[in-house]
Amino acid sequence: MSHLNKNETPQDVKNAKGIHLITQSTPNGQKVQIFLEELGDAYNFEWTTTLINISTNEQKKDWFLRLNPNGRIPVIIDNTQNSPFPVMETSAELLYLLSLADKDHLFSFTDPLEHSQCVQWLFLWHGSGAPYHGQVIHFVILAKEKLPYVIERFTNELLRVFDVLEIQLSGKYNSATGPAPREYLAGQGTGKYSVADMGTWPWVKLWEFTGITEKQMDQFPHLRKWLDRIEARPPVQRAMGDKYKQK
Numbered sequence: 001m002s003h004l005n006k007n008e009t010p011q012d013v014k015n016a017k018g019i020h021l022i023t024q025s026t027p028n029g030q031k032v033q034i035f036l037e038e039l040g041d042a043y044n045f046e047w048t049t050t051l052i053n054i055s056t057n058e059q060k061k062d063w064f065l066r067l068n069p070n071g072r073i074p075v076i077i078d079n080t081q082n083s084p085f086p087v088m089e090t091s092a093e094l095l096y097l098l099s100l101a102d103k104d105h106l107f108s109f110t111d112p113l114e115h116s117q118c119v120q121w122l123f124l125w126h127g128s129g130a131p132y133h134g135q136v137i138h139f140v141i142l143a144k145e146k147l148p149y150v151i152e153r154f155t156n157e158l159l160r161v162f163d164v165l166e167i168q169l170s171g172k173y174n175s176a177t178g179p180a181p182r183e184y185l186a187g188q189g190t191g192k193y194s195v196a197d198m199g200t201w202p203w204v205k206l207w208e209f210t211g212i213t214e215k216q217m218d219q220f221p222h223l224r225k226w227l228d229r230i231e232a233r234p235p236v237q238r239a240m241g242d243k244y245k246q247k
């Protein structure tokens with residue numbers, strides 16, 4: 001069964017070969033944009049992209065719902081399978097691309113325990129970070145009525161999860177002899193840059209935009225350094241740049 005209906009599906013999606021990304025440059029879109037850009041640099045990995053505008057509700061049309069019944073971006077389609085194979089949900093997309101393209105484990109781990117740690121941090125943000133961050137953005141920025149109780153509740157929960165990331169990156173509990181700061185969320189020692197970082201970074205970097213103050217953020221010095229460390233990577237800058245902006 002094909003997920004690509006002949007009449008409804010845009011030409012560039014229908015005619016794509018290889019991996020095709022349908023995205024808008026939101027934090028969720030940026031997770032997958034970053035990983036594809038990293039794979040491009042590391043392996044000359046190739047893919048194509050369709051940019052959509054979610055404010056027009058393109059993601060609720062039949063052609064899109066065939067690919068992702070959840071009606072949200074981003075989605076990837078693997079056209080190398082017998083029938084084009086769609087993948088929804090950002091963390092599942094990162095893991096799919098990992099097993100497809102990261103042959104040398106540059107952004108993942110061969111050791112099963114380190115791999116598990118990577119998946120744990122990927123899920124931490126997917127399940128406990130992004131849903132609250134999304135609510136903070138809605139109630140602080142988009143909602144016409146500003147509801148103090150709701151804003152406080154979701155902001156406090158977001159700050160709590162920032163603190164979970166800070167605990168991990170500070171290495172506060174990692175060594176019996178004292179703190180052992182880490183550079184990245186998963187992996188032995190100071191850690192290794194992996195999909196766990198890529199799945200978390202585009203959201204956390206929005207802290208200022210969501211009404212969190214400099215003073216609140218100063219409670220998380222290791223998280224701030226981690227934000228800067230990842231932002232300095234050229235593939236990350238490309239993934240956040242004009243290439244993914246609507247013309």
Ligand SMILES: N[C@@H](CCC(=O)N[C@@H](CS)C(=O)NCC(=O)O)C(=O)O
Nearest residue numbers: 026027028054072073074089090091
């Ligand atoms: N859990 C989903 C969330 C995806 C998501 O919420 N995408 C937003 C953009 S950041 C979207 O498509 N919003 C449009 C809509 O809700 O109609 C994932 O990780 O892929």
